[in-house]
Amino acid sequence: MCGIVGVITAEGGVGEVLSKALKRLEYRGYDSVGVATVNENRIYIKKDKGKIDEVNERLDLTDVPGLIGIGHTRWATHGIPSKINSHPHCDCENRIAVVHNGIIENYSGLKERLTRNGHKFVSETDTEVVPHLIEEKLNNGLNTFTAILETVKELKGSYAIAVLIADYPDRIYVARNESPLVIGVKDKSYVFCASDIPAFLPITNQVIFLYDGEVAELSLNGVAIRNLNGEIINREILEMDLTPEMAKKGGFPHFMLKEIFEQPKALKNTLRIDEGRLIEVCKILNECDRIIFTSAGTSFYAGLCGKYFLANLSRTRSEAVISSEFDEVMKNIIDERTTVVAISQSGETSDTISAAKYAKRLGAKIISISNTVGSSLTRLADATIYTQAGPEIGVAATKTFLVQLGALSLISCKLAEFKAVINRDEYKKLLNDLNSLPEIIQLILDKTEREVKASTEAYHNSISFLYLGRGINSAVAMEGALKLKEIAYIHAEGYAAGESKHGPIALINQGFPVVFVAPIDSTHNKIIGNIMEMKARGARIISVIEEEDKEIQLISDTVFRIPKATDNFFKQIVYIVPLQLFAYYMAVRKGLDPDKPRNLAKAVTVA
Numbered sequence: 001m002c003g004i005v006g007v008i009t010a011e012g013g014v015g016e017v018l019s020k021a022l023k024r025l026e027y028r029g030y031d032s033v034g035v036a037t038v039n040e041n042r043i044y045i046k047k048d049k050g051k052i053d054e055v056n057e058r059l060d061l062t063d064v065p066g067l068i069g070i071g072h073t074r075w076a077t078h079g080i081p082s083k084i085n086s087h088p089h090c091d092c093e094n095r096i097a098v099v100h101n102g103i104i105e106n107y108s109g110l111k112e113r114l115t116r117n118g119h120k121f122v123s124e125t126d127t128e129v130v131p132h133l134i135e136e137k138l139n140n141g142l143n144t145f146t147a148i149l150e151t152v153k154e155l156k157g158s159y160a161i162a163v164l165i166a167d168y169p170d171r172i173y174v175a176r177n178e179s180p181l182v183i184g185v186k187d188k189s190y191v192f193c194a195s196d197i198p199a200f201l202p203i204t205n206q207v208i209f210l211y212d213g214e215v216a217e218l219s220l221n222g223v224a225i226r227n228l229n230g231e232i233i234n235r236e237i238l239e240m241d242l243t244p245e246m247a248k249k250g251g252f253p254h255f256m257l258k259e260i261f262e263q264p265k266a267l268k269n270t271l272r273i274d275e276g277r278l279i280e281v282c283k284i285l286n287e288c289d290r291i292i293f294t295s296a297g298t299s300f301y302a303g304l305c306g307k308y309f310l311a312n313l314s315r316t317r318s319e320a321v322i323s324s325e326f327d328e329v330m331k332n333i334i335d336e337r338t339t340v341v342a343i344s345q346s347g348e349t350s351d352t353i354s355a356a357k358y359a360k361r362l363g364a365k366i367i368s369i370s371n372t373v374g375s376s377l378t379r380l381a382d383a384t385i386y387t388q389a390g391p392e393i394g395v396a397a398t399k400t401f402l403v404q405l406g407a408l409s410l411i412s413c414k415l416a417e418f419k420a421v422i423n424r425d426e427y428k429k430l431l432n433d434l435n436s437l438p439e440i441i442q443l444i445l446d447k448t449e450r451e452v453k454a455s456t457e458a459y460h461n462s463i464s465f466l467y468l469g470r471g472i473n474s475a476v477a478m479e480g481a482l483k484l485k486e487i488a489y490i491h492a493e494g495y496a497a498g499e500s501k502h503g504p505i506a507l508i509n510q511g512f513p514v515v516f517v518a519p520i521d522s523t524h525n526k527i528i529g530n531i532m533e534m535k536a537r538g539a540r541i542i543s544v545i546e547e548e549d550k551e552i553q554l555i556s557d558t559v560f561r562i563p564k565a566t567d568n569f570f571k572q573i574v575y576i577v578p579l580q581l582f583a584y585y586m587a588v589r590k591g592l593d594p595d596k597p598r599n600l601a602k603a604v605t606v607a
């Protein structure tokens, strides 16, 4: 997730406008920043690695000539954060500059073709194919609009792009597919494009939305939108009633809720992981004798799920060890036949890095799964799978947990195919299952939010909760409990349901709330037994169930319903979503700020 912006102004000060806009988009990424302007038919670029304030201090982004420009703040996906990989990117002649947010899935094929035809690439980014494609079309004699249109038609994946062309210093071209892009207008004095409204909100609240599969030419004379068939689209200007703070959160009251709602998109992007990358990782996993997941907090629960996926899909044994315990537990176990899979959203968690370093010293191979390109963990790893959640601002991990499960599922499927445990058709069926999850999550968000919110009325005075599940659902229960604990400050324990009768059941008295993660799967009958045990002792039962599960509905006080997905191998993954919402609304009900829970930090960089 990066932030892009473009501006055409009659007022001057384009560098200042771009810098301020980028600062307001910095929540979308801050690995590097850059701007490009056109003046006297020449493109000027300033860009570098670092946050906007740091780069501004070095380069003074406000000091650029012209009345038109584009800018970018980057959340690295392809290529480490560096000056070369910073946007804007240009064609061979530096006549076309492009900023991009999204992932161009077919960039390597396009890059190969363009390189064969003499184009020179300088960065590792997927974006750089775009200016070269436009250059190719312009050299073939197409007019600019058609060149942009034909370029966009070649792109697969997600993109919002803004394009400056040196020969046309009065206009910006934009296009979008599955990445956000809005246009802002103010009389004949300003036209903007941006990933998000806050970029230009202090100057205008007059907005035109661009939809997927549309291309637009922006100038001070107007906005011309067309679809990919070249047909003209008329779109009205809307007046947005938003404060800058609300707009930054996409209209949501908190980042946490916004991020919960971003999960369909985040998962979809993560499921686009390059197959070559998966194969590289699976080779390492297939060649070793021992696989150990290590991570902390939410990422540890993802590791537990990883263990289930590997066992059930690829018949591969593994274990999950909390990073802070790693050296104590593993000191006589690790050797060069070991692979450690270190999972960390930030890639900067001290415990996880220490565990990985410790294992590496003893000869183990390290695979990292991280949401942060170029982070410390990824730098010491032999291979890395990047999740694609974009920056997570809320301290509580939500979308990054879900995408970790997505990445682990993909790895497990690939390893199963690699080891010939499944054939190509079975692999494809599993991929279909995974690819259907974003839609199911969207349905949960659309249908369940209201019932989850309402349920807090009955539970907000409870001081302790038990969360139970069996198999992989116990890991989901643990993560649900962690969410409640950390943002609503309510004691909650996640447990394997079968184990609850060996101790935690002593806590149960009249009205004690017990949350069950209870999909219709191989654990269903036994979980009903566990519910009855708790009910018999006066517990109030909250169950996350499949919407047609009348059996558990009848014995529960509260249910959160999940759409039916009978044959979907990965259906358990989505059961975390209502539990995230439950924790969120419990915190809000208690008047707490879910984005900034006390005593916690987004990346725990101390051991």
Ligand code: F6R
Pocket (backbone or CB within 6 Å): 296, 297, 298, 299, 300, 343, 344, 345, 346, 347, 348, 349, 352, 395, 396, 397, 398, 482, 486, 602, 603, 604
């Ligand atoms: C929970 C949470 C923490 C992190 C943990 C590991 O909501 O955010 O428990 O999961 O500190 O962080 P990463 O994944 O960055 O290593």
